[in-house]
Amino acid sequence: MICFNRRSFITLFIIVVVSFSLYFFVTFFSKNAEKSKAETNTNTQSSIESTTFTIHKDNFEGKKSEESYIEIKPAKSLSVGSKKSAIILINFLDKQLDKNMEKKYVDDEFNKIASNYFSENSFDKLTITAKVFGPYNSTINSICDPDTISDLAVKAADKDINYNDYDFIQIILPNLKCDDFGGITTYIKIKTNDGEIGKPVIIIFDQDYVSSKKYLLTDTLHEIGHVLGLGHANGWNCDSRSIDYYNKCRNVEYSDYYSIMGGTGEIAQLSAYSKNLLGWIPDSNVKTVNQSGDYTISPSELKTSGIQLLRIPIPDSDGFYYVENREKIGTDQFLSTDVTKGAPIYIIRSNNHGTKIIDTKPKTKGVDYYSEFYDAVLSEGLVFEDKISGISIRHLKNENGNLTVKILFLPLSATPTPKRFSNLKAYLYEQSSHFYFDYTYGIFGQRFIIDMSVDKDFKKDTELNFNFGNLDYLSPIIYNYPTLWEQYKCGKILYWRVRTDDDKVISEVNKAVVDCTNYKDSREKD
Template sequence: MVKLSKNSCAHFTIPLIVMLLSFNNNASEQPNTDNANLSRYHLSSSALGAGGVTPTVPTNPVQQEDVIDKVTNCNGALDTNIDSTINSLPNCRGTNRFKSKKVTVSSSTTENGQVTPHTLTFLTGQQASFTITANAGYEIASIKGCKGKLLGNTFRTSPKLKRNCDLKVSFSQRNTVATSDSVGSQRTLVALVNFPDNNEKTITLDHLKRLIRDNPNSLNHFLIDNSNGKSWIDAEFLDWTTLEKQSNYYFGPNSTYTRAYTEFQNDVVSSLAAKRDLTNIDRLIIVAKDSYKGSPGCYAYQSKMSRGNHYEYSGYLMVLSGYDMGCNKPGRIAHEYGHTLGFAHSLSYRCTSQPSSLIDKNNSQYCEGNGGAYSHYHDTMGSDYQYPLYSSVWRAMAGWFDEEQVKTVTQDGTYTLRQSSMPSEGVKLLQIPIGFDGRGKPLHYFIELRSAAGNYDKVQFQARRIDYDVIVRNNDISTQNKVTNDLVDYYWFSSVINQHKPFVDKYRGVSFSVLSVTGEGENLSADIKISVPKLALAPSRVTEFKGSSELRKSIAVRNISNENVAISDVEVSGRNATAFSVELNGCGSSVLSPNEACDIVVKRDKNEASYGSLIINASEDEAQAVELFAANIQQSDPYDPNAVLEWQAISKEQAPKLNWSDAKAHCNSIQDYGHTDWRLPHIEELRDAIQRTQPPLFVLELSSGSIQFLFWALTGPAHNPLNAYVVYGNGTSHWMNSSKDDKYHVVCARTVD
């Protein structure tokens, strides 16, 4: 008991203890003869549960893990664990109730499935996650016993859970499979593969299970967070399978594309099919050991593949290898898995000043540098090392947002956008139509709001020291041969819009600006003012002029507004403007009524590969532009394996770094050793000189692990004339194809007569 004078305060310290103990501490009242003229009150205390109050010594030892639940009866305030009475009080008795700070959840199941982990103990107020895995042919039927929510195949306890509980899970026979290729259960087989000449087991099956399924940062949890519980992984695992052929057969110096990809995949599938029926699998992840001379690489396909020497598997395919390349990291796994969901890449163009339009990477020099690098903005389909959520564009495409959370903007106005880093109501993605690609698919500007919230976006925001980011992306209008267009962002766009400055796309008739950003956490939102285009082009980029038989292309210009639009003039400009001309102008000086269209025919006038732009100027300062690309139709010498070559003598300091067109022009223009017939080498010639000759003709090492010393080849993949092959100049067997806009090193060769 404590005695105190009127208008004074008494302080009671309430210690925290862990065990659920119950005791009652009562101090007997004793008279106080000092200061008899002061009013005095008598306070006593009691503690319910595991705790004590001082003064008044507890009868049980004090621990550390319990928390104060409630303090009652005496008029006071709880400051940390100090209970202070306030001003005048009658004699009173304070009651202090304690509660356990930890809670334990154990699990039990019927047959046909399991819950991992079996038991978890955690602090009250926190959430725990349990992965529920149904056996093949079964699905989750019911979950009882603990407060929480099922997201996909992950049960998350409620933060309001206060008491120990038993999580009871039952299963029933599966009646349906995934409702689409991206919604519902994604049945995935993960298989470890090595070779007779390299049979090290460099990753354990348990480690792989943690990466894919069994920890809070696993691929499964990542998919559940992205999809708001609409998609999850039912994973099975196969331990190491050793193929019959040596690793160097597939990936060594004499490897071919067919060996490294098709034959390797077929052999893996047939070997796995001997162990397990693959017909009921949606996705196959092959985790393969490196060879000593090369690597299977890290890649995945956006379309379903039929694989196996007897076509034992049909579904989505993903390959993870190159342990030194980081393929066994969570972000890279999620990146490749995203491709199997139909997602393409997110790319960035680094702009030195504000570009006037998204087409400027071909029309001017605003966005220089190695264009098309993986985006550092918030999308694991770009740079994946910090493991952010997928872009809202991909999530909307997959059907993971509700219909009302994706807003197509067709009228000028101000629109409210909610953050998409964690679940909440409201619009998560704004999309502004800007035309159509060569296949007739719509192209858009996309705007999303990401924040330092949720389970996966925090790391990037902490690294950049910002609280939110309004991100502007668009379909890559140069993408014509993929299942899905890549996404592109421009560094300058983001800096402009986040500074609340308007951005105007000069050649798309679009403008937008952030008026305000309010709220926090799941309630963060931005008000964005948008002006939409009045015209749309189809296609918004001419795919290409293919070969000598395609010398003309037609572009349709349509009025998509609710008012008349006057076309003032049409012109050709751009990098190689003289390579094209307008043969028929059906839009000149015309006025288009709503939904009316006119046509323009463009003709190519040169045989070499060329870039240009067709500009359509309209009323009210609106302009539209379409990119023009003509493939090279000049005759070139085919690859001759018996030709004798002379190579340019260079060091890594002397090899210029150029885009493909400039690299080709560079070789054609040099006059080394009195010769003028220098050219870019074919990929076979480069690989013979760099990778198949011992010692290699050129050994230019990578600098600090970056892909810096790659050499352009004259040839490229037949299915994609926008790309050409590049070969690693570091004595390995690596090579790839890359956009001709990218910049790599150049070495020239000539055929000796």
């Protein structure tokens, strides 16, 4: 039996306290020394673990694309000032980074070229620098789930990075085939050694893209555009016409080849619209055109006090035409003479973070919808005319880098009337179904999608009728509610919902009962 007197107990207590204190300080300084060492040693590698994951499969019409998992609105807090990015390199068991993707290479590419790109586009209002960490060796095979990848990479580099020092994170992976995604922009909230962080995260998936400097940069710059809040630079295709009613046209993803937010493959500058949205081109350089006349536009690549963007309101709508001027300046040196001597025209609705370029030469067909926009700009002497809205844009000349256009507001032959939908019919072939209709007013409109679900007593091929009243062309989502005109002839409606194509629900009913007692399908034989 061991006994302790009071003095022995005090002595033991002091020994325990001193031991614990020594352990704390050794651990603390060891970690910081490790972090410092890792930052100076370009060959530092670590092992990382991962948990279970779910693969997300999203794509745009079979085209190579990236998916934004959250809506990021243009944030001037990110688009102005000095910003920092942490770049994390990751290896998997079955896939490793190309030998050329060394720390120094990535560091040079970003800090010497990508950083200059944003300084140039923003007229030095935004500077972005980056620090590269890794590569880190994962203990699992390659995966595509962005949430798992983000968690895995952030934890791997946690001992080397204080995430509070950085505005956003970039993760570069080996050559993966992830549903043809080149990159993804997402947002994470995760606990780290420096506390819980919430940061935008860019993931570059496919090394086929980064086999040359140009493709590494275009992918990265495109995704940083999403971090800043920009949408895609798309095309607006109306088949044989430059512009037509909404339901006769289609959005063609990435078809603006004069912007890094499109499918250029070049280090193209952003459009003047995007630069204004981010606060780089001031509002004083944007001219709202309300009367006919000749207007001169300065290049969007130059810092100037002149007009760099024309904004033409489209009558009875929330949309505008925008006209800009592009020249062979800075990273826009690749632009062809057709572009620098032409007038790019965009159609954009209010508060839209993406752009849609108009194909002013719709009869010069490409091999597909995408290639039709190679010659989209309005050439000198030609006229773009929207007879529906009464707007005409003529390219007059391009001299000494300045573009001059003539804007005319034409009289309309008749005032359009908001469309009324009556007795819309749809057949439900299963216990749940989705169908849609397009509401059109002028050159704009809205697609409504109707989701239905019924119980097991539902009779297949039952006809359903809807009645929609006069829709307000400005705010059909807010002010107009569809009503069920004729319910099911038999069965129980578990729910029905009407939503827009961007998933804004405008009407929803969770249950409705229809008498089935005397129901008999007219196609059934006695």
